[in-house]
Amino acid sequence: MSRLSWPRHVARWLLGLALIGAGTGHLTTQRQEFQAQVPEWLPLDKDFVVLASGVVEIGLGAALIALPRQRRTVGWVAAAFFVAIFPGNISQYVTRTDAFGLNTDQARLNRLFFQPLLVLWALWSTVAWPKPRGKRD
Incomplete structure (x- = not known):
């Protein structure tokens, strides 16, 4: 397996740390904020x-962070x-629910465009997305 270029390596670590931070928030101080994002139609307890x-x-x-050899698989899962x-x-x-300081329709709309960037970040930083042959990670 080829070595990851330093920008991808740093991006993978930053995404990993961001996920750990967000996940910790889910379990502690930001639980109610995250519950505001659970759709009403989901037939599961919000908590x-x-x-x-x-x-x-x-x-x-x-x-x-810890499984660089499985980074492609982890990238696809992320x-x-x-x-x-x-x-x-x-x-x-759609429900105009305020949470995380997203208290306007425009702020909530802008956030929707960030999610595809997270998908691309996960794929790019782990080289999960196919690349041309002969190109360096």
């Missing part, structure tokens, strides 16, 4: 969803996670 997704985020963040939680962001926008 359970927040706690479970927090555990997943911490695990993904740790895996991004990208899938970001896609899976996107309906919560859409729900927050």
